[in-house]
Amino acid sequence: MPEKKTKPTYTARQNIGWMLAHAWKNGKSVLLLVLLLALIGVAINLAELFIAPQILQRVEQQASVTSLLATIGLFAGALFLLNGLQRYVLENALYGRIGLRTGLIAQINRKTHETAYPNLLDPAVLKLMSRAGAVTGSNDQASEHIWSTLSMLLTNLIGFAVYLALLSGLNPVLMLAVVATTALSFFISRRTDTWRYRHREEEADYDKKLYYIQKKAESRELAKDIRIFGLAPWLQELRESIMKLYEAFILKSEKQKLLGNIADVLLGVLRNGVAYFYLIRMALVDGLPASRFLLYFTAVSGFTAWITGILGEFVKLHKEGLELNAIRDYLDTPEPFRFTGGLPLPDLSKGCELRLEKVSFRYPGAEADTIHQLDLTVKPGEKLAIVGLNGAGKTTLVKLLCGLLDPSEGRVLLGGVDIRDFNRRDYYAQLSTVFQDFAILDVSVAENVAQRVDGIDRERVRDCLALAGLCEKIESLPGGIDAKLGRDVWEEGVLLSGGETQRLMLARALYRDAPLLLLDEPTAALDPLAESDIYSKYNEMTCGKTAVFVSHRLASTRFCDRILFLADGKIAEEGSHETLLAKDGEYAKLFAVQSRYYQEGRDF
Numbered sequence: 001m002p003e004k005k006t007k008p009t010y011t012a013r014q015n016i017g018w019m020l021a022h023a024w025k026n027g028k029s030v031l032l033l034v035l036l037l038a039l040i041g042v043a044i045n046l047a048e049l050f051i052a053p054q055i056l057q058r059v060e061q062q063a064s065v066t067s068l069l070a071t072i073g074l075f076a077g078a079l080f081l082l083n084g085l086q087r088y089v090l091e092n093a094l095y096g097r098i099g100l101r102t103g104l105i106a107q108i109n110r111k112t113h114e115t116a117y118p119n120l121l122d123p124a125v126l127k128l129m130s131r132a133g134a135v136t137g138s139n140d141q142a143s144e145h146i147w148s149t150l151s152m153l154l155t156n157l158i159g160f161a162v163y164l165a166l167l168s169g170l171n172p173v174l175m176l177a178v179v180a181t182t183a184l185s186f187f188i189s190r191r192t193d194t195w196r197y198r199h200r201e202e203e204a205d206y207d208k209k210l211y212y213i214q215k216k217a218e219s220r221e222l223a224k225d226i227r228i229f230g231l232a233p234w235l236q237e238l239r240e241s242i243m244k245l246y247e248a249f250i251l252k253s254e255k256q257k258l259l260g261n262i263a264d265v266l267l268g269v270l271r272n273g274v275a276y277f278y279l280i281r282m283a284l285v286d287g288l289p290a291s292r293f294l295l296y297f298t299a300v301s302g303f304t305a306w307i308t309g310i311l312g313e314f315v316k317l318h319k320e321g322l323e324l325n326a327i328r329d330y331l332d333t334p335e336p337f338r339f340t341g342g343l344p345l346p347d348l349s350k351g352c353e354l355r356l357e358k359v360s361f362r363y364p365g366a367e368a369d370t371i372h373q374l375d376l377t378v379k380p381g382e383k384l385a386i387v388g389l390n391g392a393g394k395t396t397l398v399k400l401l402c403g404l405l406d407p408s409e410g411r412v413l414l415g416g417v418d419i420r421d422f423n424r425r426d427y428y429a430q431l432s433t434v435f436q437d438f439a440i441l442d443v444s445v446a447e448n449v450a451q452r453v454d455g456i457d458r459e460r461v462r463d464c465l466a467l468a469g470l471c472e473k474i475e476s477l478p479g480g481i482d483a484k485l486g487r488d489v490w491e492e493g494v495l496l497s498g499g500e501t502q503r504l505m506l507a508r509a510l511y512r513d514a515p516l517l518l519l520d521e522p523t524a525a526l527d528p529l530a531e532s533d534i535y536s537k538y539n540e541m542t543c544g545k546t547a548v549f550v551s552h553r554l555a556s557t558r559f560c561d562r563i564l565f566l567a568d569g570k571i572a573e574e575g576s577h578e579t580l581l582a583k584d585g586e587y588a589k590l591f592a593v594q595s596r597y598y599q600e601g602r603d604f
Helices: 012-026 028-060 065-114 117-121 123-135 142-166 172-193 200-218 223-228 232-285 290-323 325-331 394-402 424-428 445-450 458-467 471-475 498-512 528-541 577-583 586-596
Strands: 354-361 371-378 383-388 409-414 431-435 516-520 546-551 562-567 570-575
Touching: 012 028, 012 065, 012 142, 012 290, 012 325, 028 065, 028 142, 028 290, 065 123, 065 142, 065 325, 117 123, 123 325, 142 290, 172 232, 172 290, 200 232, 223 232, 232 290, 290 325, 354 394, 371 394, 371 409, 371 570, 383 394, 394 516, 394 546, 431 498, 445 458, 445 498, 458 471, 458 498, 458 528, 498 528, 516 528, 528 546, 562 577, 562 586, 570 577, 570 586, 577 586
Parallel strands: 383 546, 383 562, 431 516, 516 546
Antiparallel strands: 354 371, 354 409, 562 570
């Protein structure tokens, strides 16, 4: 099914006005240089228009060699200065235009980093984010190129007005013929030249597939598979098949351009033929001097160029104006969470319960709830474990407790107050979280632990690393806590093992020192012994704090005060490890299955 076209949120005119306001607020020089470049462009064109007729007129007047050379020198000097000035202004205009574009990129990045988590799960929002990034992705995109378009449009409008005054003495029929053939040529060429634009979704599909194959072929993660399974020929075959389709698409596009060029040449011959006929008749009948003949004929050709330029730049400006919707639509994406104002948070240091009241949650587009009518109270200082099979809803439950998601039904309460009534960022500040898909940035160890660049308490970083059992490893690195992690940025960056990375996450949680700790299977990639060691470290650090541990390995969380066994988005069983084993229910059965694999000497 073709994608349904929707009416743009803003018109091209509104978006152009928005960009002008953006420039007026953040870079007035850009607007001034747009006007200056237009005036310089017209001045250069006029100098080039008059240089040959003026020299020819001096010859007709039998002027002296000195006068002739002076005329040539005057125009050559003017062109030299004007072209130099134009180049200088262009170079300086570039900085302001880039500054305005990077300002928009900063707004987009800020929106991406600060937007509510559900927006990052919404395909529609992600599509807007991608489009906004594309429109600000380079100098040639609408967010910056629009200034070149405005400058060229203004140049063509001023040039058109000047040439119209210059040619006002010629036959109106000639002017009408020039305008008509030029406009017809433009619209034919536009129809053929925009064929590729009208089929941009097809081309984008080819680009996307080629980019995907290239990234996978270059992927470090897939390097072993490609070599072991001999996937290189298959990837090459896929690429070649797509390239054949892409080449056929390009051939169609070039055929359309060829038809447009043929029409443009034929109409150009007709237009110039009429102009030649009229001006030659004026020269023969009315005695029009050769210098004036040359001036008028060159002006007629230039007049055509101004008309084509005006039409073309208007079309381009309209297109770029509409493309700016991608930026504004993304920046206007509504926020489902409260990020300003809100009620003051209770003092969690004095103890405050976290409660889920008849909570259900269903992901957009899903047919059933992931969490259904769940009631849960997490007492102050309690160590709570959440266990269950894959798909039971453990991660979703943690995200609800974290305030990353809001319930479809029911409420999440902190101290009896719905967390939707708090400033959500204030609520996040009360959490130390470690997720399974945590992020390690290519920055220093200290910055990864503190999660900031400035104001890092270096002694506290060292203390947290020591408590996490990673101090000896970090101190052995060149630079110690200033050692860089990762090799995407740093050639000599350090790559930590899985267990070392987990300990780094423990140090990060320690540094945060928030009253609520939530761990969503952060040790899933480790073996049971390593996981048990990491969890024992977390157990030590959570003394006096409220902690929620999620794991699919039941033995890892047996130290907790209470264990919830989730199944189908509900609490199927609840109690301590010993209590649940005594019930001989699903928890006990799963524990027995898991423990078999770690019994020494067992045959399988």
